[in-house]
Amino acid sequence: MIKRVSVLLLLLAVGAIFATLLAGYEADPELNLTARYYADRTAADIGAANIVTAIVVTYRGLDTLGEVTVLFLSAAILGLVLAQGRKREQARRERVPAGELLTTGTRILAPLIMLLGVHVFVNGHLTPGGGFQGGAIVASGVLLLLLADPVKHFAHGLIAAVESLAGIFYVAIGLLGLLLAGGFLDNRFLPTGELGALFSAGAIPLIYSLIGLKVGAEFSAILADLSDTEEL
Template identity: 50%
Template sequence: MAKYFVIIILLILLFLIFWNLQKNTAPRNRLDLLSSRYIDQGPREVGSANLVTAVVVAYRGFDTLGEVIVLFLAATGVGFLMQKRQKAYPKSNPASEILRTGSDVLLPVIILTGTYIFLHGHLTPGGGFQGGVVIASGFLLQFLARPESRIKVRKLHFIESISGFFYVLSGLAGLILAGGFLDSRFLPLGKWGELISAGAIPLIYSFIGLKVGSELVGILNNLKGD
């Protein structure tokens, strides 16, 4: 009982912190200088219709590189911790006919949708991370439908390494050919609103999508065991 009392006191104190923060911040009715610069100059400078993509890939590309590295480290840690485990789990029942057939039908469509999402990251809501997660969800469905199936881990690691390598390489290309590291303007900006436009953003987001997708499939494969 004393424990619950302490916990409730703690939560009340946390709520007071938030209450004070909320009371002392005035509601915003206009953007600050940096945001309005990104919004006003983004379409002209970067050529991307989705301004969140312009911030993520072009203006703050370095953050995104760090994010990809964090995800890579987590995937490596998962792989390291899950190797050489003694197998003591009972065998699960085979999946039903509906799940297996549905998974076979849906897997290509899900991969196509994921590819669409990361290729159109500069035009529509979406991008490399979202597309990669959609692709991994297709493989999760396949793992649920056929627990005995194996994926080719070497090919997966090859895709992951190659896309990460080309991501950093395109960053270096921006350093040499354009304004700085991960500057996406080393390719021509093209006509606004078309698929091949906005400099290197579709290229960079494709590398990120492939890398995130293969990393998440690797994490799922490790968590599946065997």
């Protein structure tokens, strides 16, 4: 009883804070200084049509490298935590095969979903989307494959290879920026090209494609690890 009341009191207090925040909120009529800088300079400096991509990949590229590292760490720890003390043989228990509908549907849909994911991260500098979104879409295709054929042993080795190669090339491109252009992860060692063209914005399409592959591989590894826990 006391617990319920204290939870309710806490929620009321937090809700009161939120209500004050909401009541005092006024939308800015103009962009603030940082946003204005990005809006004015992205086209000339970076050459990317999508300003959010320019911020994520180039202006704050180091943070994105850190973000990808955090994701890698969580995928690695998850694999470690789940694999601990598990016997490999026990994991290969008989599972109910997926239905006809799911199997056939997967054959049609999985390649299309993967293609959409690749499209989203290759066009990350032009349209909404990018490496993280495209990677998540690719991983959803992998999830469909896992659902349709849970008996098949999943290619952990391939996923790990794609993931580490993408990571190495990401850092290598960052170092190339340091050597050939203005700084670490500077995209301008490749020509920035015409605004809105596929081959534009210097190294951004390359970097975002690598991020897409890396994120897709990491999410797939998480999904594969979690799906191996089914027999409990």
